[in-house]
Amino acid sequence: MSVARPARPPEPAPPDSVRLAEALIFCAPAPMTEADLAARLPPGTDVPALLAEIARTYAPRGITLARVAGGYAFRTAPDLAPCLRGASPEPRKLSRAALETLAIVAYHQPVTRAEIEEIRGVTTSKGSLDLLLETGWVRLRGRRRTPGRPVTYGTTPAFLDHFGLDAVSDLPGLDELKGLGLIEGRLPAGVRLRQPSDTAVPDEDPLAPGEDAAD
Structure with missing residues (x-):
């Protein structure tokens, strides 16, 4: 045997x-x-x-x-981070509007400018989106299959790299955000973070090669 x-x-x-x-x-x-x-x-x-x-x-x-x-x-x-503070120049800081816009794009991608404004409750300036596009953290993904064919936005590999993420699915959830102190107080009932997607979704078409993607 x-x-x-x-x-x-x-x-x-x-x-x-x-x-x-x-x-x-x-x-x-x-x-x-x-x-x-x-x-x-x-x-x-x-x-x-x-x-x-x-x-x-x-x-x-x-x-x-x-x-x-x-x-x-x-x-x-990671454990050496406190010892390295100040060792490199501070990156350009984003405005509160740009940070809010970046968070919405990250957690709701693919998302249109109108959807960003609906979530924020205020008009989103073109400057905020332009700045995020310049940093390389946000990209034009495609066009929504709705009247007007609005452009959709999403994050980039550079965004994942900067924040130490392997994929958008690694973004912290509500409980983690509360634990980090980024969400304070009680949230309205039913509030949840939508599952973001960095791949094409059924109601979105990719941008055509060479297409002028101006929103």
Whole structure:
């Protein structure tokens, strides 16, 4: 009677592949996906195992491998954040209107300008949306299948990267927002956050190539 042998642990990735992957991730201007790495690494490289090896190596260090915006990037260890304040120039601060608009786009995407104004209860200035488009955190997604064919807005991979999110589904929910102190007091009954989508939805058409997407 044969006895099943225990599964052998995966072999560590070859050092040259690990070093090349580290260099690719370090030099990339945006998080690299597994497909991006597979295209640049030797054929047959087990990319998930290689990434796991890098993550284990860097876990106790000051720089860690993080999964953000659907890819992988090196980031400073979260526990070192208090020591690094002031080490880099402060980014341009958004106005309250722009922050509110960004939050609505993030949590309600795809969303039109009219829908943003309905949620905020005030007119949304073109400047707020233009600023968010300039930062690269908001993009023109498509057009709603309603009269007038209004443009829809959504967030970008740069937004996910900046806020350390892998996907829009990782956005904090109501309970988390309350725990962070971002929502105070009692909310009206029935208030909920809509499940955002970063993929096409049934009532939305993508923008045509070269289309002038002015709202």
